[in-house]
Each structure stands twice: as structure tokens, then as C-alpha cells.
Amino acid sequence: MQNESYSSDAPVSKIDDDEFSRWSFSERVAQVIADRKDSSSIVIGLYGAWGDGKTSVLNFIEQSLVGTDDVICIKFNPWRFGTEDQLLMGFFNQIADALDKKLTTSGDTLKNIGSKIIQPLSKMANVEAVGDIVTSFISMPDIDIFKTRTEELLETSKKRVLILIDDVDRLDKTEIHSLFRLVKLTADFKYTSYILAFDKDIVASSLQDRYSNSQGNSGEAFLEKIIQVPLNLPHIDRSTLRRFCFQGVDEALKLANIELTQEQVQRFHINYLSAFDDHISTPRKAKLYSNTLMFSLPILKGEVNPIDVMLIEGIRLFYPKLYDFIKNNQDLFAGTFISSQYGNDDANKEHIRELIDETILNLNVTEKEGIIELLKDIFPRLQAVYSNTYHSGDSLKIWDKNQNICSKNYFFRYFGYSLLPNDISDTNLNLLIQDINNWQQPYSIETNPLSVVLTPENADSLIQKLYKKVASIDSIGANQMAIAITQVSEKLPAEDNFMWADAYTQSTWLIADLILNVSKVERVEVVKNLFNHANTIDYQTTIFKFLKHDQRDNAQPNYLNSEEMRDIGTHLARKILAEIQDKDITLDEENPTSYIFWLLNKYINQDVVNDYIEKIISSDDNAIYRILDAHTSTSKNLLDGTNSKGLFEKDTYEYLSKNINSSIIFGKLEQSCSDLLYDLKEYPKVNKREYDRKRTILQQFAWLYKQDWSHREFEFLSNSVNSKVLLFK
Template structure:
């Protein structure tokens, strides 16, 4: 029962549920009313802000009088009534019904008087104002008779009536005004006491509107005329509220199944106390925070940093305006100020300061310095906004690994309570690692364990997440995952982008290399060869080989493949390519983007002069193959303004690269035999800006021009050498 009441926002009724020492206060109020001998009416105002526990105190007062035969407690909730005439008749009917149950033993019930009088209230309401209706109704003969009979019955029974009126401050302004006029006009009932629970400022403001032509404090003045005994709820000590709040936090953490380290607990308590202590003004605020955590922590368990989430939910609870600023300004608060030594970030910093100042100024009970300290800890970028400390991009991996809100990859999760589209759940990643230890490879196409998770839309996020965690994967899981990824390489996107190594395709090959490094050193060559062999595409075979970690003489401690191991793997790759060629495969059509890498691999790891023989035979069967070869060496260029990709030119760098693997004479002879018009080039390097011109023809002309230029260079160098001799 206690847990249920704690987790919900329900008022409490029992003394054993009292956490804020309100029972003794309530009991004293009840005893004063019970022992009062004066028959005149009394109106008590129970003042407290919204959520301070006024309803619970009314419940305690009622409970403490439960066994007191001298007092009849009647609860009247004006919030149940939609109109003023309903409020009026409901008030008397509730009193009559309660007294009928307690006092009236005959068949002549008090509520019958109300039923007789009530029909007239609506008719009068249509013609008169609320004040006149109340006066007419209460001064009418039936109500006067009801009043006399009630007073007579109470005096005869030596009992009193205590009317508890709650939720006054939740009414509309007109309803608040009507209720207080009702209380004012009925306050002369003998043996009757009222306790009205409300936020004094809210009610006074509503009454002020009614008497706007009067003095500035007319609302409070009106209250003073009606409320004879103003009582403020006893203040709850800050430490008690904090403990109550932290009990809710503990319960939410336990429900979510989250285990915090001692350091995490200390970080949370430090930041919570610095920022939110002044915001803990009522038990309801404390309870609301715990309830929010019970919702958010289980949903995002394992997907975000729990301390960051708990602190963010604190911001949402205690300063909603700040929460909104954070939610819609991801770019301002994630990451760090890049290249801070070379660029001016003053405008962005000023923007951040202005946004935060405005948001904090709109909050209530805000300790600005405490909130700024909290934000600096949650978003390290702010350390350079409010100080001189800066963080470099080397911190990004730490923030990613910690699932921090300051990470661009995790920020959105904290606000959507879900994994954004295109992202992958960290739980899914962890389950994948755990399950992969049990996989038996190699897999068939339909039985690959990654079929359900790796596809065109998920590849980028999945590979990025796996790369971040690659160092933590054990040898068995690494072996199985490397093979599975290689087999699924056809499903990994490889778009044309400025930085080709940032594509999911290249990142996946790097991941395979990372995984290979996780197995025992004697097993790595075999695994690398297996991944190359089982890769679904020739491009991915080449990409795996490209990103294998090689020993560096400048870093002898680095655990990587030796030159001998690389040579062994390269020969294995070369054989695979050779088998493709012997199967009459035209590589310029099969893998046009990878021709330069293939030529290098064939000459180095299969046989020197291999490419010369292959290309010569290829061109004799299909002269257009020469154009495709040149095209494969030309890089993609990107428009500075349009950002549209297009083929660049075949320039000196491409000439050197091609002729390093293929004899220039083979290319030149093929151009003479099949594209003789390209041999006639001008003195200027051929550049054509007309989109209608065939790029392939242009590349042939550029090769011829460069070849002639290189020949002239050699001749000049030989002449210079001869003259020196």
C-alpha cells in the first residue's frame, strides 16, 4: 500500500503514511474544532501552494475526528460542479445528505427541503447575477426553514458540523468568486465550521479581478473578511524533501534494473543538489520527479547514460523552459567547439549564453549558478562558454562509449524516449555480440545471422556502433562476426562521397580488420584469408586487404601483420582475382572502380607484367576496355557550390599511377590502332568544358598529351646529363 501511494500522486489518509510531520498539525486543528464550545460559525483557511499536501492534511483532520462523536465531517469538492447554480444546490444537498445519515431518524429528510428549493435556482440564475441568486436562494423560506432545522438538530444532539472544502484554487475565476460568496452568506449557520484549502495567491488574484475597481489588495482584503483563522501548512524541511525525492529515484532505478557505480551516485547527488535543491518546494514536485523517472528509465535502460537522463528529467521537472531550449538546439550543446584555436566562436557562445539566461529567468526558484554548473557537467562544450576549458575531438569516442547526452549520436534518444530512425539500439548491439559467440561459420546466404539486422538502411549505424565496441569483443565472437560481415558485404552501401573512407562500405572493411585483430595472432592470417575468400563482392575483398593493419617500423610495439603475413594474404587475394580473369571475366565491367587496386595486386602478388598481358588481350577483344581503364583512374571531383559530383581530368598523378602498373606503350599503341583521332593533340593540355563532349575521348587525349610531355622531360633530362658529362 505504501509503495502504491508513494509511486502515485494520490493524497494520503493514514498517520503511518505521514512523511512530513503533518499528522500532529492536523490533529491539533481537529481538536480545536472538536472542543470549541462557541455555537457560532468559524471559517479556517488552510494555505499552501499547489502540491504542498493540503488534501492530505484535510484527510488527516477527517481521520482524527473519525471516532469523535461530537463532530460530523462533510467533504465538499466544488470542482465536481460545472455551473454556479449546480455549485449552490450541490453545496446544500451534500450537507443535507450527510446530516440525514448522521442525525435524522424520521422519514422527513433534510435533503427534501433542498429538492424543493433547488428547481428555482436555475430560473433565478437566468434573470439575475450570481450574487443575487445566492442571496435570494439562501433568504428564501425553504432554506430558512432548512437552516433552523439543521441548527436545532445539531444543538439537540450537541454536535458540530465541519465542512472541508478542497481544490478551491483549481476552479475557474468565476467559480472561485461564487464559492466565496456562498461561504460568506452561509457563515452564520450555528455549530458549523469550515476549512477551505487553497493557494492564497491564486485565490486572492481571482477575487482581485472581481473587485478590480477597488484598492490594489482588494482580493486579500476580501479574504480577510471571510477567513477568520488563516493557517499556513507547516514547512517541510529541505533535507526531508530531498530524502523523499531520492527514495523515488531509488525506486525508479530498481524498477528499471539499473545499477549505478559509487562514482555515478556521487556525480548525480552533486549535480542534483547544486541545481535542484531550491526547486524542491513541495512534496508533489518531489513525487513528480520520481514518477517521471519510473517512466523514462525503464524505456531507455541500456540505451543512454542513466545519470545524464536523471539530470535531464530533473531539468524537465523543475525548469521546463530550459528543457525546451536544450531539446531544439542539438547543434549548440553537443560535441565541442572544433578548431577553437583557428576560428572565432564568440557569436555562437553569445547565442548559447542568451538562450540559457532567458530560459533560466523564466523558471521558478532557480539557482542560476547551480544550473550552469550542472549544464557544464552534462555538456562539456559549455566549459568554454563559461570558462576557458575546451575539449578536442578525441573526447568524442569517450562520450560515445559513455552514451552521454553531449554526444551527437545519443542526444536525440534523451528527448524522444526511443531509438531514432536510422540508429541501432545499444541493447541490440550487445545481444548481437553475446549471440555471435555461439555462431558456427561459415554461413549460407540464407542462414547468415546478420540477415535480420544488417541491411541498406541500418548498415551505417550498425557498423559505426560495432566499430566503437570492437575492442571489447572476444575472439570467438570476433571471428564469427568478421565472416558474417564479409558474406553480407553486398548489402552494405558504397555511395560516392568526398571522403570515400567514410562510407559504410569502407567502414565495414575497417571493422573486419578490427575484428581480425581480436583473435589470437597465429589465427589472424587464416581468418583474413577466409574473410577475403567469403566476401560477397570482389570490391570488398580488396577493401579488406587494404585496411589490414600492417607493422610500422616507427611503431614496433604495434600488434599488426608482418610484411611476410601481408605477402601471404596478398597472394591469396591475387589468386582469387586471377581465377576471376581466367573465367573470362572483364574486370573493367565487373569492378570498374577497383581497377587501379586490382592492377597493383596482380603485378605485386601474382606475377610481374601480369597487367601488361591481361590488358593487351582485353583490348584486342574490346577496344572500349581501354577507355574504361583510363576512366577508372580518374578521381571524382565535387563542385564547391553545387556539391554535385563529376569526373575530374586524367592528369599527371593518374598517368604515373597507371604507367606504374601498365606499360605506356601498350596504351599508346591501342590509341593509335583504335582511337587515332586522339593522337592529334594541341600544345595546351586538353580540357573541354562542354558537357556534350565524350569524357572517354578526352581522357585518351589527355593521356597522349601527358605521354608526350613526359617524353620531352626525359629528353631534357638526358641532354642535361650529357652536357654535365
């Protein structure tokens, strides 16, 4: 990478730095001044907008006069002086210094001493009149004397003094008035020439208030009295300024070590001409734009789309109100336009158009058309608003891949010059994938690349970003990434979100997709091995739940056949059974108790479930309630986010009875809680918010159990009677 740096906005002074062919103009002005034989003063006005290069022209004029013995250049800076008297004295002294002369005499020293004595006395006496007398005594005669002395020095030297005064338009109104009074006061000095550089409109406006007339053009009229030779800066043609701007953009790209494709260059060029060309009207604005890119491109390199950065930064500089509107309204600009099923698309589109139109209200027709075209390019969602062109979900994937600003996953990166706290950079993501690919056996948590990167805060973003990289990961990398994710599963937030999947659940989806990349002959063993790396039974069972994708929108019917699933399920069931033999899984609410019983029943048999149930309830009566409660549903209150458990209902009972011999539970219930079963004539209902949940759940199970067995006994008797009738016949 080249050692480029931020391009200074400082004016230039050498002919080699003349980007806009102004040296010859400056040289001619300097020559006219040098060749002037008339000793009278002349005042030249150099007019140009802010940033148009006035200071550089003054520098060129000064350089052109180097070596000219009869002309002395001085740059007078009116910013340095507070009062008009100080301004005048500073001006006279600077001319004297340029002529290598002194304005003060030995008599002036005595007067200065007197001023230091008299002024404090006036303050001590607290008499305003004395102060006025002293001020008059000190300032007015001094100014006149020094003015006369300056005139005498000029006439004696016979050398022309060129006074260059820059940035007049940056002074406040009072300072502008003072400066022009100085010029007017000294305009009769012989052998002097003045060049005042300023924006004519700004200065005329400042003078307007002080010298008003009936025609309303008093500011310009006053300038015409002072400025004897008005000169406008030579015009910079549009193509030259554009080339200058593009040179700065190229430097910014080199600094960031970014190479654009021809397609990217063309896209930028089209949008630049459409929206920025008319706004970059001076060299300073071109420098401002390129310097902005020199800052933003390196900072965001690898995290965003470079062309989108270049375009949104242009909007920030030249359309600041629109930029703020975009930044604060992601939903209007990012993503795709979703067509409404109720047919009110037109109203929605019109609303968006009105909001944007209000933001760009002050632009002319050409500017509006140009910026709308740019917006449609960087925010394709607006193509539906302005040209009825819609984009599908496939476009979202492309925008994510290209790191476009129109992607909701990248939008805010463009406005903060940094990542959000819960985000992970694309550069670090690619390095992470590379580290996982290079991970060596034995795959330990200590060497797991994910264990360093993953945090509860960035888990959601990280899992989603890895999910989008699945297609590019090979078989070995997929296996190692699945292991890496499984090992850190305890760090993944498991939030009870019913509206969307949390990082914990999404990670198992990601694992299922990674297994797709593993060669088919290795998939079963790879999955079995994953269970060994999972720290919890819950994560093992969650992986198993989503292996076939049948609960998602990308079902894979040939992913794992029924025989392979039975092999995996049996392996997992036996592994879990071995882990829980000496434990009561109902004591830990994090365990998926009901799913474990289903798994054991399906892939081993119900006997192992019944044996386990008998074992834990024989040593703990409360285990009965925990088993039943684990089978009830959980719901979330969308208003306050709290979870609540459901009751033990008929479908709950039926599910439990498929996996467990319910008679075992009822028998223990009769033995330990017989009082709860007394006089149980109907299904126990809950009519108030606060209730004895344990008592209610146990009674609901008991009632459903009795109903179930009464039905079974009736069926048994009916079948027996029917059999006897048939025999009798």
C-alpha cells in the first residue's frame, strides 16, 4: 500500500501544483502591477466563492513577483486586530517593516509612559470624562501621526507595496466595515496596490446593512466606490473539476488498498454525474469529498460495500437533511417492499414519496431527479415506490453477500463508522472460519476458535452470519464447525421467544445445514460424534429434533433416511439413558423431561421409561408432580414477556400415556396422596388467578386417568359380552 495521506485543503503556491491553469492569470496580474508607472494607489478585488482557489491565486501572484526589486508584497491579516485603531497601527507598522523602516521615535516612548500613568489615574478617579480625554489624547493624534509617517516612508522609498488581503468574507460584519474604512482611509497612499480576495455576494450583504439606500443595492454600490479593478477568478470547467475530484477519490481508494471492478467504477460514475456533479462546484468541495472518503473507506474496509460508502458519504456532504432522514428511517429504505394483501400498496408508496419529497423540497427539478435515481440504486426497495419494480427474497441474499447498505444487516454500519456492540466484523468472521478449518484434533474447548469469539451479546449475529456462509464450507470444515458450535452451546442465549428463534435454537438449525455439506456416508457418524461434544442433554436433543429439517422451510427428504435416523436416535437414547441412570432429571427444569421419555420409548422401549419412573418416584413423592408438570405446555405473555405453564389436560395425558405406563404414576399417587383423590367427581377447573398448582395438576391427572380406565373397562366388558353372544349363537 502506498504511503498516501489525507489531502490537505491548504492553498498551493507553486506552478507545479497548479491544477486549474491559474498560474498564467496570476502572472499577468502580477506583471500589470509591476509595470505600473503611475504612483497612485490602486485597489483590486479578486472575486470568487468559498473554496474556489482565491488564496492560491494570491500565492501565485506573490511568487510571480519574487525577484522584482521594485515591488514588495505583504500579506495583511485583519483577523489579528481587535479594534480599528489596532487595525490601522498594525497596517502602518507592517508597511514600515516591509520597507525596513521604523515608525516610532524616542518621543513616542515618553508618550507611551504617560499613557500608562494617566489611564490608571483616570480609573482610580472613576471619572468617565477623564478616561475619554485620555483615550482621545492617546489614540487620535497617534493614528494621524503614524499615517503621515507611513506616507512619507512610501514616497521616500519609491517602491511599490502590494498589500494582499485574504479571507475578507470570513470576517464578521463589524470587522468587514473596519477593513473597508482602512482601505478607504489609506487609498491615497502613493506606491501602494491592494488586492482584496473575497466572495462578492457575502461582503456586499454585510455592507448592505451599514450603507442602505432606496435601491437596495447599497452593498454593491459601496464596493464599486472602493474596488477600482474587479476581477473574477478564471472559471474552472466542469470536466477539469470532475477530473480533480476523481483523482482525490483514487487516492482515497489507494489509501484503503481497495481495487474496484469496471462494473463498480461505472456504477459510481453514473451516480456521481446524477447526484454530485453539480454540487462539487469548487476545488474545496472536491477536496472535502475525497478527504471524507480517505477517512471512511479504510475504517469500513471489508465490512461494507465500497461503492455504497462512496455514495452515502456524498449524500451526507451534499444532502445533509436527506442523509439524516435516511439514517433515522431504516424501515423505509432497507430491505424489500412487501406487497400488501389488502391492496393498499399505492397509498403506502405515496406516503413514502411524500416523506422523501418533503426532505428534498428545496432542491430544483434537476437535483431532485438526480438524487432520486441515486436513491433507487442504493436502496432498491424504492424501485417499487418510483417505478413499480419489486425484488424477491433472493435479492436479500445478494445484498447481504455484497454488504450493501440496503441490507438490514449492514445498514447501520454505514452511519456509525463502526460495528454495533452485538455485531461481528465480516473480516473477523472470515478469519474465524479459516481458523475453524485449520482446527486440529483432538477438538478441545481450549483450542476451539469459537470459544474466544462468541459472546452472549454477539451470539445471534454470529450464528446468522455463519448460517449465510454454509454454502461455501466443505465437508471437513462443516464437521469441524458443527463440533465447534456444539462445544460452546452453553454460551448461546436460550430466550423464550415465541415470535422468533433464539441463538440457541438457530445454532442447531445451522448444525443441521452443516451436516448437509458432509459426505452422505459420513453423516451418521458425524452426528453421533456431535452428541459427545454437547455439554447438556437439552442441546443433544435439540440437535436431534432439527436434523431432518422437517420443522423448517427447507425440508430435506433425502438428507437422512428412516434407517439412519433410527440409528442416530437409538445411539442418542442409549447415551442419555446411561447419563441419567443415577440422576433425577426432573430436578433440573432445563432438562427436556417429556422429550427424553419420548426418545427412550421410541428408540429403546417403554420398559426402560417405566423402570426409570418407578425408581425416581419411589424415593421422592414430589417427583410425581415434576413429571406431570414437565408435560404441560408453556406459553408467553406478549405484553409483559412472562412465561406461564398450562394445565394438565386431555391431550397432555394422552401424550404422557404413550410414553409412560400411567398406572405407575397413579398407583404412587394413591399411595402417597390418597386424600387428593377423595370425592373427585369432575375435572378440576381453575376459576381464579391464584391456585394451588401442585394439587390441581395431580387431581387433573387422576381424574383423566380414571376416565381413561373407566372407558377401557367399558370397552373390555363390551368386548367380552359380544364374544359370549357370538359363542352362544
